[in-house]
Amino acid sequence: MGLEAKLTSDGFITTTIDAVIAWARKNSVWPMPMGISCCAIEMMAVADPKYDLARFGSEVMRFSPRQSDLMIVAGTVTYKMSKVVRKIYDQMPDPKWVIAMGACTSTGGMYRTYSVVQGIDQFLPVDVYTAGCPPRPENLINALMEIQDIISKTRGRDFQDKPLLEMGFSKQ
Amino acid sequence: MELKEVIIEKLNGTLKGAVLEVTDFRGDLCLTVAADKIIDVCTFLKSDNDLEFNMCEDVTAIDWAKRKMRFTMVYHIYSLKNKFRLRLKVNLEGETAHSVSSVWASANWYERETFDMFGIKFTGHPDLRRVYMPEEFEYHPLRKEFPLLGIPGSIPLPKK
Ligand code: SF4
Numbered sequence: 001m002g003l004e005a006k007l008t009s010d011g012f013i014t015t016t017i018d019a020v021i022a023w024a025r026k027n028s029v030w031p032m033p034m035g036i037s038c039c040a041i042e043m044m045a046v047a048d049p050k051y052d053l054a055r056f057g058s059e060v061m062r063f064s065p066r067q068s069d070l071m072i073v074a075g076t077v078t079y080k081m082s083k084v085v086r087k088i089y090d091q092m093p094d095p096k097w098v099i100a101m102g103a104c105t106s107t108g109g110m111y112r113t114y115s116v117v118q119g120i121d122q123f124l125p126v127d128v129y130t131a132g133c134p135p136r137p138e139n140l141i142n143a144l145m146e147i148q149d150i151i152s153k154t155r156g157r158d159f160q161d162k163p164l165l166e167m168g169f170s171k172q
Numbered sequence: 173m174e175l176k177e178v179i180i181e182k183l184n185g186t187l188k189g190a191v192l193e194v195t196d197f198r199g200d201l202c203l204t205v206a207a208d209k210i211i212d213v214c215t216f217l218k219s220d221n222d223l224e225f226n227m228c229e230d231v232t233a234i235d236w237a238k239r240k241m242r243f244t245m246v247y248h249i250y251s252l253k254n255k256f257r258l259r260l261k262v263n264l265e266g267e268t269a270h271s272v273s274s275v276w277a278s279a280n281w282y283e284r285e286t287f288d289m290f291g292i293k294f295t296g297h298p299d300l301r302r303v304y305m306p307e308e309f310e311y312h313p314l315r316k317e318f319p320l321l322g323i324p325g326s327i328p329l330p331k332k
Contacts (some may be wrong), residue, residue, distance in 0.1 A: 080306060084331055086330035107309070111322070114313055114318070114319075115304075122332070123330045123332055
């Protein structure tokens with residue numbers, strides 16, 4: 001059973017490094033739970049046994065940006081908070097991905113006001129947007145599966161010759 | 173004598189001319205106080221043995237936009253001893269008010285909030301800085317002329 005069953009009797013398979021790495025990466029996404037307000041409660045529900053994000057290899061929510069490669073921004077991002085979110089994002093090692101969870105994060109949501117950033121894509125590169133206020137747990141799981149899709153299409157050469165700054169390292 | 177009458181009588185006795193107007197709407201007593209007497213009135217209300225308004229619940233302001241005296245200060249104070257809530261109002265000539273933080277320490281942050289949101293300056297305040305908005309922000313969001321979505325570019329975002 002398992003991987004061994006897939007191996008031929010010779011005991012080896014041929015594939016590309018890209019495929020293996022992408023396969024490993026997409027099944028071990030470690031989220032950085034950037035829970036800022038009410039959406040975070042729904043994000044916790046996703047991690048609990050009922051919805052069980054562990055089925056997708058994402059059970060280790062890391063509260064340190066240095067150990068995670070997916071940032072789930074869950075909540076209302078104010079202008080004051082935007083600097084914090086960006087700083088934490090900058091501390092995550094490459095390659096990294098971002099889910100904008102919920103109406104607030106994606107568009108400002110019901111907070112159409114001077115203090116709330118009207119969509120975090122104004123200062124973060126977002127890969128997947130999630131609709132809802134808050135999104136149902138299934139919706140976040142769907143977003144994670146979208147991220148897995150994106151990851152499986154990532155190739156090592158996508159990162160070659162890219163200056164570090166462009167990949168998200170800022171000087172300060 | 174009811175407590176309301178006691179308050180008004182005592183104030184009129186000790187601080188003549190300080191109370192300009194008394195309204196009693198649905199049991200909520202509200203006194204309009206002369207701008208230069210507010211500290212005296214507050215000190216008296218707090219220290220008088222029968223009244224003891226020892227809790228300052230809120231300090232805020234009203235922006236009347238087009239009225240001549242544009243801003244009104246509003247104080248909500250409470251007497252734990254009498255279980256009585258009182259509202260004080262002060263119509264401001266300009267944008268400056270006297271700070272009551274020397275009477276109730278809790279007024280310190282409420283006045284900072286009022287300064288942040290309405291731009292009212294408090295004389296005698298120990299540390300008049302913004303509370304909510306970034307320190308370098310130039311506007312006062314709860315003023316009537318401030319647009320709902322803010323002024324584009326007034327708060328910098330991190331670079332993408
Ligand atoms: S989208 Fe709704 S649930 Fe999510 S943070 Fe905004 S208000 Fe809260």
